[in-house]
Structures are given as C-alpha cells and as structure tokens.
Amino acid sequence: MKCRESQYWLYSFQPNAAWPADVVAHLQGCSTCQQLQGQLRQIDQGINELTSLPANEAPVAQLLSRIEEIPQAQPTTIAPPRQPAAWLRYGAYLTGAAALIAFGWLIGRLVEPVETIKTVEVVREMPVEVIREKTVEIFRDKLVPAHSQSDRSLFAALVKRNAQLVQTSQSEDRIETLLNMADDCRQHALALIANGPRDALPLTVDQYAQLLRDGVLVQLAQAPELDQPTLKTAVKTRLLRMADADAPATPVKILADQREALQTATQQTMERLDQLEGVNVPVRSKKVQRHEPMPPTSALIQFALTFSSETDPVMKADLCTDYVQRLMPSMMLYLADDAAPQRDEMGQQFGEMIQFGIYRPLQVATAKQPPQSMKAQADRIFQNAAQTVADMEKHLEQASEGMRFGFEKGVGKSNPESKGKSPPTKEGGKGPRTIHGVLKSVNGANSTITVTTKVQGKEAESTYALTKDILSAIGAKAFKLGDLKTGMELNLRLSEDRRMVIDINQGRGSNEKGQKENK
Amino acid sequence: LEKGSERITVRSPDESNWVRAASRGDQAAFARLVDCYWEKIRRWLYGLTGKQHMAEDVAQETFLKAWTNLPTLREVETFRVWLFRIARHCWLDARRRSGVQRKVPLPYELPGNQTGPLNEMIAGETQEKLQVAVELLPSKYRAAYLLWTQEELPYSEIAAILGVSEETARWRVCKARQSLVQTMTSYWHCRES
Numbered sequence: 215m216k217c218r219e220s221q222y223w224l225y226s227f228q229p230n231a232a233w234p235a236d237v238v239a240h241l242q243g244c245s246t247c248q249q250l251q252g253q254l255r256q257i258d259q260g261i262n263e264l265t266s267l268p269a270n271e272a273p274v275a276q277l278l279s280r281i282e283e284i285p286q287a288q289p290t291t292i293a294p295p296r297q298p299a300a301w302l303r304y305g306a307y308l309t310g311a312a313a314l315i316a317f318g319w320l321i322g323r324l325v326e327p328v329e330t331i332k333t334v335e336v337v338r339e340m341p342v343e344v345i346r347e348k349t350v351e352i353f354r355d356k357l358v359p360a361h362s363q364s365d366r367s368l369f370a371a372l373v374k375r376n377a378q379l380v381q382t383s384q385s386e387d388r389i390e391t392l393l394n395m396a397d398d399c400r401q402h403a404l405a406l407i408a409n410g411p412r413d414a415l416p417l418t419v420d421q422y423a424q425l426l427r428d429g430v431l432v433q434l435a436q437a438p439e440l441d442q443p444t445l446k447t448a449v450k451t452r453l454l455r456m457a458d459a460d461a462p463a464t465p466v467k468i469l470a471d472q473r474e475a476l477q478t479a480t481q482q483t484m485e486r487l488d489q490l491e492g493v494n495v496p497v498r499s500k501k502v503q504r505h506e507p508m509p510p511t512s513a514l515i516q517f518a519l520t521f522s523s524e525t526d527p528v529m530k531a532d533l534c535t536d537y538v539q540r541l542m543p544s545m546m547l548y549l550a551d552d553a554a555p556q557r558d559e560m561g562q563q564f565g566e567m568i569q570f571g572i573y574r575p576l577q578v579a580t581a582k583q584p585p586q587s588m589k590a591q592a593d594r595i596f597q598n599a600a601q602t603v604a605d606m607e608k609h610l611e612q613a614s615e616g617m618r619f620g621f622e623k624g625v626g627k628s629n630p631e632s633k634g635k636s637p638p639t640k641e642g643g644k645g646p647r648t649i650h651g652v653l654k655s656v657n658g659a660n661s662t663i664t665v666t667t668k669v670q671g672k673e674a675e676s677t678y679a680l681t682k683d684i685l686s687a688i689g690a691k692a693f694k695l696g697d698l699k700t701g702m703e704l705n706l707r708l709s710e711d712r713r714m715v716i717d718i719n720q721g722r723g724s725n726e727k728g729q730k731e732n733k
Numbered sequence: 734l735e736k737g738s739e740r741i742t743v744r745s746p747d748e749s750n751w752v753r754a755a756s757r758g759d760q761a762a763f764a765r766l767v768d769c770y771w772e773k774i775r776r777w778l779y780g781l782t783g784k785q786h787m788a789e790d791v792a793q794e795t796f797l798k799a800w801t802n803l804p805t806l807r808e809v810e811t812f813r814v815w816l817f818r819i820a821r822h823c824w825l826d827a828r829r830r831s832g833v834q835r836k837v838p839l840p841y842e843l844p845g846n847q848t849g850p851l852n853e854m855i856a857g858e859t860q861e862k863l864q865v866a867v868e869l870l871p872s873k874y875r876a877a878y879l880l881w882t883q884e885e886l887p888y889s890e891i892a893a894i895l896g897v898s899e900e901t902a903r904w905r906v907c908k909a910r911q912s913l914v915q916t917m918t919s920y921w922h923c924r925e926s
Contacts, residue, residue, distance in 0.1 A: 222907075225906075225907040225910045225911055226903050226906065226907045250914065253914055253917065253918065253921075254910060254914065256917075257863065257910070257913050257914065257917060258882050260859065260860060260863045261780075261863065261867065261878075261879070261882055261883070261913075262882065262883060263860065264780075264860060264863060264864055264867065265776050265779055265780040265879070265883060266776070267775065267776065267779055267785060267788075269772075270785075270789065273789045273790075273792070273793055274767060274768075274771055276793070277767065277793045277796055277797065278760075278764055278767065280793075280797060281760055281763065281796075281797070281800050282760065284797060284800060284801060285801075286756075286758055286800065286801055286802075286803060286804050287801050287802050287804055287805055288804065413904070
C-alpha cells in the first residue's frame with residue numbers, strides 16, 4: 215500500500231469502518247497520510263464555519279406569505295405514454311430514413327462536388343500549422359500525464375509495441391503485436407485492480423476491449439481466407455491463456471465491475487472469432503482526434519488501431535505523422551523523467567516509428583511515378599515529419615544530459631538515410647525462427663555470431679547479435695564463446711525480428727524443421 | 734452516515750408525507766419542508782455566491798419555484814435532489830443576470846473557542862486564507878465540494894443535482910479538496926517557519 219492509494223480514499227471519502235483493511239492499516243502507520251487526514255479535517259471544519267450564517271427569519275416569513283398568493287401548477291398526468299403499433303413505428307422509421315436519403319440525394323445534386331483530397335487538406339492544415347510553432351507549450355495543458363510507475367510502464371510498453379507494429383508486413387505479425395498490446399493493457403488493469411480503485415482503471419479496461427474488438431478481430435477479418443483458421447486458433451489459445459490469468463475476486467464493487475468488464479471483453483472476442491462477417495474497420499473522425507486532449511496511452515492505442523487497419527501507404531504515413539506530432543511532447547516529458555523505465559530504448563523506438571511509419575511508406579508510395587495529387591500529399595507529409603524531427607533536434611540542443619541519450623537515438627533512427635537495418639521484409643523478417651548453419655566466426659567483443667546457411671541450395675553467410683541471456687546461459691554451462699569452433703554445426707533460435715540469437719544448440723538440424731516450428 | 738464509498742442519508746419519515754400533502758396544495762406541509770431545507774439551501778447558495786442577500790434571494794426563488802412545480806414531482810423520495818437542482822438552476826440564472834461571478838469575498842468569522850489575542854489573530858488569518866482558497870476553486874468544484882462537506886450528500890445525489898456522472902462528482906470533490914490542501918499547506922508551512 216502506497217500513500218497515493220491511501221490518499222485516494224482520504225480525498226474522496228470520509229474515514230469509517232467500511233474502508234479496506236489495508237488502507238486503514240496504512241493510515242495507522244503513515245505519518246504523512248495522518249497529517250493529510252488532519253489537514254483535511256481542519257479544512258472541512260473551517261469551511262463549515264466560513265459558510266455558517268446568522269439565522270434570519272425575515273426572508274422565510276416573506277416567502278411563506280408569498281406562497282399564499284401563488285397558485286400551484288396543474289399536476290401532470292402520469293399515464294404511461296402510449297406506444298403506437300409496431301407496424302406503425304417501423305413504417306415511421308422507414309419513412310424517416312427514406313426522407314433523409316432523398317434529402318441527401320437532393321443536396322448532393324444541388325451542391326457542387328468537392329474533391330476528396332481537397333477536403334481532407336482543409337481539415338488538416340490548421341492543426342498542423344499550430345503544432346509546428348511550439349509543440350510542447352501548446353500541448354502541455356492538453357496532455358494527460360502518466361502519473362504512476364505502472365502508467366509509465368504501460369506507456370513505455372505501448373511505444374515499444376507500436377515501433378514493432380510499424381515494421382510488420384503480415385497479418386500474423388500485426389495480430390500478435392495487437393494481442394501483446396491488449397495483454398499489456400490487461401496486465402495494467404489487473405495491477406490497478408490489485409492496488410485499489412484508480413481513475414485510470416475504466417479507461418484501461420476499455421482500451422483492452424478496443425484492442426481486441428477493433429484491432430485483433432479487424433485484422434483477422436482482413437487476413438487472407440486461407441490463413442484465417444490458423445490465426446483464429448492462435449488467437450483463441452492466447453485469449454484462453456489470458457482469461458485463465460484474470461484477477462482474483464474482490465469485495466469492492468467498483469473493482470468487481472471492472473474485473474467483470476475485463477472478462478466480458480475477452481469472452482466476447484472469443485465468441486466473435488467464429489462470426490467475423492460483421493467485423494468492419496471502425497470509422498474514426500480524424501478531426502475530432504486532433505483537437506481532443508488524449509492520454510498518451512490512448513493516443514498510442516488509437517494509432518495502433520488506425521495504422522494496422524490502413525492499407526494505403528500515404529495515409530499510413532499521414533496518420534503516423536499526426537500521432538508522432540501528438541505524442542512528441544509526451545515523449546519529451548517522459549524522457550526528461552529520470553525515473554522513467556527503459557528511457558534509453560524509448561527514443562530509439564520513437565525514431566523507429568518515424569522511420570518505418572512515415573518515411574518507409576512514403577518511399578514505397580513514391581517509388582514509381584505517382585499521380586501529382588499523391589506526390590503533393592507525400593511532400594506535405596514529408597515536410598511535416600521533417601519539421602517534427604527538426605523540433606526533436608532543437609530540443610536535443612537544450613536537453614539535459616539524462617534525456618539526451620534517448621533523444622540522440624531517436625533522432626538518429628528517424629533519419630530516412632539511416633544506416634540502420636531495413637525493416638523486416640517478407641523474405642528477411644519472416645524467415646524461419648530456427649536456422650541451421652555451420653559456424654564461421656564468433657566476435658566476442660561485439661557479441662555477434664556468423665554462420666553459413668544453405669538457402670535453396672546456395673550457401674549464404676548471416677551474422678546475428680547474441681543476447682545477454684544467451685551469453686549468461688552459455689556461461690552457466692561452462693560453455694564459453696571460445697568453445698564454439700569454426701565448422702561446428704549449430705541450430706540457432708532467433709528472436710521475433712530475426713536479428714538476435716536467443717538460443718544455440720549444437721547438432722544437425724534443418725531449416726525446414728525451423729520453418730515448421732515457426733508456423 | 735457513510736458506508737464504504739456511499740453515504741446512507743437518514744431523512745425524516747414525515748418528509749414524504751409533507752411532500753405529498755404540499756403537492757396537493759397544503760401550505761402548512763410546505764412550511765415544514767421550508768423549515769427543513771431553508772438553512773441547507775441558503776448555506777449552500779451562500780457558499781457559492783459569497784453574498785448573504787443574494788443567497789437569500791435565490792433561496793426564496795428556489796422555494797417559490799418548488800412550490801409552483803411541486804405537483805409535477807413524480808417521485809416524492811427525490812424531493813431533496815429536485816430542490817437542490819432547482820436551487821442550482823436559480824443560482825446559474827442569477828449569476829447570468831448579474832453578469833459577474835462572485836466579486837464579494839465570503840466574510841469570515843473568528844471561532845469562539847479560541848482564547849487570547851494571538852490565537853484569535855492566527856485563527857482569523859487561517860480563515861482568511863481558507864476563504865481565499867475557496868474563492869480560487871472553480872465554481873463547479875465548489876458546488877460539489879460544499880454539497881459533500883456541508884450537506885453530507887452521497888455522490889449519487891450530488892451527481893443528480895449537478896447533472897453529471899457519479900464518478901465526475903467524486904472527481905470534483907477530490908480535486909476541490911486537493912486544491913484546498915495545496916493552498917493551505919503552503920500557508921501552514923510559511924506560518925510555522
């Protein structure tokens with residue numbers, strides 16, 4: 215029990231015997247909370263004294279004398295409203311709908327058609343111009359800061375997931391990332407339930423449900439029909455695992471309700487897995503999104519949902535620019551916080567969002583000769599993104615030592631000409647998770663391993679990074695990197711992004727086996 | 734009384750009968766209701782307006798409207814919420830009419846149980862500071878907080894009076910108290926140092 219949790223009760227309710235035992239225990243042992251309790255009592259008493267007035271009978275007497283002259287209104291008849299016959303109601307609905315359609319058609323004929331792209335640009339220009347000037351200052355009052363450590367952890371986890379999401383190219387990976395995000399939200403909600411009522415709890419439960427409904431189900435519906443049975447099974451298995459690990463029952467009604475909402479969301483998603491016909495991409499008003507203040511976690515989730523369901527690369531880049539601009543102040547505040555977890559990686563992940571969410575789709579869209587309107591739109595997005603990066607660089611100059619490291623990574627990664635690894639493509643990123651190869655060399659200083667593998671009968675050299683875990687595992691078995699001899703046959707288990715080795719076994723294997731495992 | 738997060742308010746068993754009788758035009762029954770609620774309404778309005786005369790005028794207007802419209806009240810158990818809601822509307826109307834928002838500060842009174850000139854001075858200063866802190870509160874927070882602390886209404890009723898959700902009502906009370914503590918703590922620290 216922390217002071218913050220106890221203070222929630224102190225500020226919202228009068229102390230009494232029905233308070234949770236852990237809150238009462240904390241209050242008895244914590245001098246800070248006791249002091250706050252005393253201050254609150256003193257303030258409440260002071261307010262009561264401040265608003266007390268001497269008795270004054272005159273206005274009451276005046277009121278009662280006036281009442282004698284004023285007549286009362288007629289009582290309302292409490293007869294239940296008559297329901298018209300069902301056929302009449304349906305008829306009225308249909309007539310109304312037909313009238314609306316006719317009216318819309320008439321308006322459509324009368325008003326000159328407006329080009330879609332033009333309309334979109336009119337809506338978008340204003341906020342972009344405003345945002346460019348002083349991003350942090352303008353957004354600071356609209357930001358909903360992440361208060362607790364677990365809020366910050368969720369924010370960090372969601373940034374990481376989004377950095378992965380913008381690099382995915384297949385439904386399978388997108389679904390996995392969205393499920394991971396949902397799981398992050400679920401675990402955050404469970405942590406909040408375990409720690410007592412929190413303002414953020416309903417929002418977190420809602421985010422969880424939204425990720426499953428508008429994220430996972432939509433991706434499943436959009437996946438190729440052949441892949442759907444396998445994907446459904448995988449999703450179902452994951453959801454069952456998540457449902458099994460739900461929070462224990464709680465006597466507090468508010469918490470019990472939220473816990474039930476969490477379970478219902480999981481259950482409903484499982485039920486809808488077999489009825490994907492009605493699942494559609496949710497329509498979102500971008501205009502509303504831009505003006506409403508939004509907690510950073512919500513912005514990250516909205517981005518994930520919209521980005522994953524969008525197929526047009528220019529629209530993807532545009533969306534990503536919007537959200538990057540929206541999230542940048544939160545990122546800077548986060549990076550400036552010395553207690554923020556995984557601060558160093560965050561800058562890099564944010565840069566990856568810019569690189570793979572904005573520049574890469576723009577490159578794809580403009581690779582061939584695009585139409586002039588698309589080219590203009592792509593140029594505008596490119597300029598906005600460049601402005602965002604320039605803002606980051608500007609803040610980097612004034613940044614403290616602690617936050618500079620993360621920023622540098624972010625700015626470095628966001629460069630479209632960055633020498634970093636390209637995003638995993640179908641050939642590279644979706645290769646087998648387990649590969650068999652002959653050891654060529656091990657570089658202890660850089661923690662990398664190079665193996666020769668056979669792909670379609672041709673030999674190829676591949677270099678992978680070694681994770682810290684694997685280094686410690688090798689050490690535990692008294693099996694040092696030096697023990698690996700050139701020419702040894704090894705089976706390497708790779709990380710999700712196929713960049714790092716997470717497990718090494720000596721022996722004969724095959725890439726086909728690895729591919730099976732991967733499936 | 735308060736149980737867990739929800740207060741259980743004990744009301745006079747006769748109140749429902751008075752409301753029923755008053756809605757049929759019984760002035761004596763309405764006089765009893767005025768007797769019960771006059772001070773509560775006046776005090777709440779005084780906390781919101783900061784002016785005694787204005788609070789009394791608005792309270793009169795509230796009860797007159799209540800008397801006129803009492804026959805339209807369907808559920809007699811909701812009389813208190815209904816009355817406070819009328820008071821809120823009357824206050825908003827009065828504020829709109831006057832075109833100003835609380836220019837006169839709440840007058841403070843020295844508590845009687847303090848003895849000695851120094852104590853009196855400190856107590857007076859504390860009340861003065863508290864008065865400033867209350868004035869700094871946004872009116873929607875002040876309205877919710879005063880209903881909670883003076884009238885000890887449950888959040889469900891506060892929410893119904895202010896036309897917001899129960900969670901919003903709790904949030905407003907919470908923010909009001911946080912703001913008051915913040916202002917007063919800095920003052921207490923200064924005084925101690």
